[in-house]
Amino acid sequence: MPTWRIGSRGSRLAQTMVTEVLDHLNAAHPEHTWVRRTIMSAGDQDRTSSLRDLASAGAGVFAGAVEQALLDGEIDVAVHSLKDLPTATTPGTVVAAIPRRHEVRDALCGTALDALAPGHRVGTGAPRRVGQLHHACPGVVAVPIRGNVPPRLRQMREKGLSGVVLAAAGLHRLGLQESITEYLDPARWPPSPAQGAIAVQVRTADTALARVVAAVHDEEAAATTRAERALMAILGGGCHVPIGAYATIRAGGLHLLAQVTSTDGSTTIRAEATGAADQPEMVGEHVAQRLLDEGVEAALASSV
Numbered sequence: 426m427p428t429w430r431i432g433s434r435g436s437r438l439a440q441t442m443v444t445e446v447l448d449h450l451n452a453a454h455p456e457h458t459w460v461r462r463t464i465m466s467a468g469d470q471d472r473t474s475s476l477r478d479l480a481s482a483g484a485g486v487f488a489g490a491v492e493q494a495l496l497d498g499e500i501d502v503a504v505h506s507l508k509d510l511p512t513a514t515t516p517g518t519v520v521a522a523i524p525r526r527h528e529v530r531d532a533l534c535g536t537a538l539d540a541l542a543p544g545h546r547v548g549t550g551a552p553r554r555v556g557q558l559h560h561a562c563p564g565v566v567a568v569p570i571r572g573n574v575p576p577r578l579r580q581m582r583e584k585g586l587s588g589v590v591l592a593a594a595g596l597h598r599l600g601l602q603e604s605i606t607e608y609l610d611p612a613r614w615p616p617s618p619a620q621g622a623i624a625v626q627v628r629t630a631d632t633a634l635a636r637v638v639a640a641v642h643d644e645e646a647a648a649t650t651r652a653e654r655a656l657m658a659i660l661g662g663g664c665h666v667p668i669g670a671y672a673t674i675r676a677g678g679l680h681l682l683a684q685v686t687s688t689d690g691s692t693t694i695r696a697e698a699t700g701a702a703d704q705p706e707m708v709g710e711h712v713a714q715r716l717l718d719e720g721v722e723a724a725l726a727s728s729v
């Protein structure tokens with residue numbers, strides 16, 4: 426029976442995502458053997474540039490090295506955070522499975538939103554989170570902070586910050602959920618497109634392997650993230666663009682809420698729509714068009 430090499434970034438978060446995928450694959454396909462590989466990326470190695478510098482160097486700075494290892498045949502399966510994967514598919518690769526998404530929300534560690542007062546400092550460098558923070562808590566100072574999840578919590582303590590905003594999914598996967606003070610309501614504070622979702626990627630030519638990894642696929646996670654990413658593909662994507670998106674499957678179909686917030690928090694533009702759950706891209710495109718009709722481009726231009 427075949428042995429497959431499954432690879433990810435070297436961060437502890439990436440390793441836990443591989444474990445999550447492997448637990449599922451081993452249960453569904455005990456006849457296959459899976460071995461783990463770690464791929465070091467520029468995003469892992471570079472501790473000096475700001476997230477924005479790295480982002481402008483290309484949205485896939487974290488995912489790129491892992492995708493390259495897949496294309497070079499060093500690994501057979503790549504595991505990514507879907508939100509860190511560029512919306513433009515890398516030729517020769519295909520996302521063959523998106524596992525069930527457990528947690529999409531942002532979380533505040535440290536001081537609760539209500540208790541934050543003007544002058545308090547909160548760690549986050551992502552423009553979407555900076556804008557949402559300023560909008561919710563005028564006068565609160567966003568302090569750029571970067572690195573993996575555990576170092577960000579450490580920086581909060583070391584720099585005497587009142588709090589730090591992180592994805593709840595990452596904190597949960599790392600067993601750090603006790604650090605969470607407050608879950609931010611996704612209807613008021615929409616998270617990053619595809620936040621919390623894992624992408625399981627293979628080479629396009631490996632159709633048999635694609636069928637094997639499809640054992641971890643979840644239709645709801647796929648539909649919601651496809652809608653969120655279709656929206657982002659139109660508005661320009663990546664961690665450096667302040668777009669929040671939150672899709673849910675409801676009785677009437679797939680509902681998508683999107684929000685763009687200027688980094689100073691003064692302007693938020695929201696749009697939503699419901700459409701067919703089996704045509705998620707159409708819902709994403711529809712909501713993107715509504716945001717454009719509301720003049721979102723000017724808001725984006727002034728905030729990035």
Ligand SMILES: NCc1[nH]cc(CCC(=O)O)c1CC(=O)O
Nearest residue numbers: 506508591592594595620621622
């Ligand atoms: N941008 C970094 C990043 N990429 C994926 C996660 C974890 C959440 C996820 O799995 O989507 C994080 C950390 C964060 O945003 O707090």
